[in-house]
Amino acid sequence: MVFDNPRNALRGTAAGLAGAAALGVGYASLIERNAFTLREATMPVLEPGSSSLRVLHISDLHMMPGQKLKQNWLRELDRLEPDLVVNTGDNLSHQRAVPAVVQSLGGLLARPGLFVFGSNDYFAPKPKNPLKYFKKEHKRTHGEPLPWQDLRAAFSERGWLDVTHTRRELEVAGIRIATAGVDDPHLKRDRYDTIAGTPNPMANLKLGITHSPEPRVLDRFAEDGYDLVLAGHTHGGQLCLPFYGALVTNCQLDRSRVKGPSKWGAHTRLHVSAGIGTSPYAPARFCCRPEATLLTLVAAPDRGPKEGHRPGVSRSSAVVR
Known part of the structure; x- marks a missing residue:
């Protein structure tokens, strides 16, 4: 031209x-x-000599009643036959979305499961100025309350365990798991002191669960000697740039750990899910497909005592890959 x-x-x-x-x-x-996709990752976090454990990590469904594509894709995840399902919150985006969440999770609710909730389980989303996401500290705005109690009851009635501010132990596929979780740090509802302390040293896996991967919470899990922490919330950045990655994380976590596996401190591993949904007021993803992750947990090399088990050792917030 x-x-x-x-x-x-x-x-x-x-x-x-x-x-x-x-x-x-x-x-x-x-x-x-x-364009829903299944990610897979292998993480060496179990005690030496342990057999492997398949964990399906799902997060941030942000369900609306009419989202049939998403619901049908979620139903298919049960075919993976995971040993354990971990849901790290933000399941809802609508007052009438609880039946859609329960029905779409289908057979997964018959498997061993653990969960905590996020801000969009408690409150409906509202339109926001997208520029606010570039400020790590900005005023939170909440929509109408959502029926999170109904969702918790539905999960619990089917056997999933709510680990919000609770320490629990269970055995799955021959693996003894000591787990604990906090309420959503994004809303500053976390009260880590309610679960503080070293988890059972006889467990094959010490598992921490949170919705938002705020460093102040990750530090506490690492100090107490947890092997693995699972989180969501970030949407993987949601709108990413080629060769650059996420623009924001919507929390204090650095961009390099916005999704997928990484290390936190010397011995703790972190996995952040990029999530399955979006807010109805920001229904777009770019270079960041919606996802669930099938984690294969395997035995870690024998590294000796963990720092979190040695009293008097000071720790910083530095993150090591």
Whole structure:
């Protein structure tokens, strides 16, 4: 294409950019947002000599009653036959979404499961200025209360364990698990002191669970000697750039750990789920497909006593990959 003057050239460039932007928005909101995928990762976190454990980590469903594609995809996850399901919260986005969540999880609710809740289990989402996400500290705005009690009752009646501010022990597939969780740190509802202390040293896996992976909470789990912490909330950044990654994490966690496995401190592993849904007011994903993760937990090398088991050892908030 040849332009006869600079003004026409500028108009052509602007039109091209606008067209590209429209295509990007259409792709992010219509295609990638519904391109559900299963991630798989192997994490060496079990005590030496332990057999492996398959854990399905799901998070951030943000369910609306009419989201049939999402619901059908969730139903298929039971075919993976995980040993344990861990749900790290933000299941709801609508007052009438509880039946859709319960029905779509289907057979997974008949398997051993653990859960904590997030902000969008307690409160409905509201429209927000997206620029607020670039400020780590900004005023939270909440929508109408959601029926989280009904969801908790439905999960509990089917055998899943609520680990909010509770320490529990269970045995799954021959693996003894000592687990504990906190309420949503994003809402500053976490009260780690209610679960503080070293988990049972006889357990094959010491598992911490939180919705938002706030460093202050991750530090406490690491200090107490937990092997693995599972979290959600970040949506993996939701809108990411090629070769750069997430723009924001929506919490104090650094961008390099916005999704997937990483290390926290010397001995604790972290897994952050990029989540399955989005807010109805920001229904788009770019370079960050919605996901669930099948974690294969295997025995870790014998590394000797963990720092969290040695009294008097000071720790920093530094994160090591």
